[in-house]
Amino acid sequence: MADAGSWFDKLTTNGRDPTLPFALSLSKGRTWQDGLRLRASAIGIDLSGSERAPTGVACLDESLVVESAVVRRDADILEWVSARVPQVVAIDAPLALPTGRCCAARACPCARFGIVREVDRLLARRGHHPFWTLLPSMVNLTLRGMALRAIFEGRGLCVVECFPGAVQDILGLPRKQRGLGGLRRGLGLLGLRLRQDATHDELDAATAAYCGLLYLRGRAEVIVDGGVKFVLPRPGCFRSP
Numbered sequence: 001m002a003d004a005g006s007w008f009d010k011l012t013t014n015g016r017d018p019t020l021p022f023a024l025s026l027s028k029g030r031t032w033q034d035g036l037r038l039r040a041s042a043i044g045i046d047l048s049g050s051e052r053a054p055t056g057v058a059c060l061d062e063s064l065v066v067e068s069a070v071v072r073r074d075a076d077i078l079e080w081v082s083a084r085v086p087q088v089v090a091i092d093a094p095l096a097l098p099t100g101r102c103c104a105a106r107a108c109p110c111a112r113f114g115i116v117r118e119v120d121r122l123l124a125r126r127g128h129h130p131f132w133t134l135l136p137s138m139v140n141l142t143l144r145g146m147a148l149r150a151i152f153e154g155r156g157l158c159v160v161e162c163f164p165g166a167v168q169d170i171l172g173l174p175r176k177q178r179g180l181g182g183l184r185r186g187l188g189l190l191g192l193r194l195r196q197d198a199t200h201d202e203l204d205a206a207t208a209a210y211c212g213l214l215y216l217r218g219r220a221e222v223i224v225d226g227g228v229k230f231v232l233p234r235p236g237c238f239r240s241p
């Protein structure tokens, strides 16, 4: 595992992306962690494809304390989010159909446009191994993610899509499949304060929330596909060329 602390220490911010409503201009010499402490609130959701399976939710406040939980029903997700008023909700699920698709039905004429989004292809080219948006095993997750996105946006929330596995790859954190201990330690090196018994779903939700904070601070790469903002940590921020 890469030393997350080393790049973290290198992060000093002296600018902002003016297109981001919540990005703050941080004075030179301040650390990124100081910046996050100023003001921010992001929720990450590690969404499952079914209300029967666990969905991780995590909220990061400006002190990087992670408040997280495991929920199942849409109603519980909505209640958890609406109790917190985040500035961004980062969801780990495809939030749009591939360009040209009007639905997910395999019998529809739109099926000729395929099951893959451009952002999926981009992630694959970069070696992050995404699942295609309309792979049969992904359809329920995609439709659920799109429905939640519509509800959140209808409530005036800013919603972005996030893939915690790719975030972890970029940050040099081990993915949860390699054991929770390494991922928990890596998130701790980023400054996140997690519950000791947080589940893998909660750790992925916390990863998404962290990426949401990077987005708020203008420190994320934003890829727009199908009207959805897909966010990743901006590689240039913390990796040597």
Ligand SMILES: [Zn+2]
Pocket (backbone or CB within 6 Å): 101, 102, 103, 104, 105, 108, 109, 110, 111
């Ligand atoms: Zn269709």
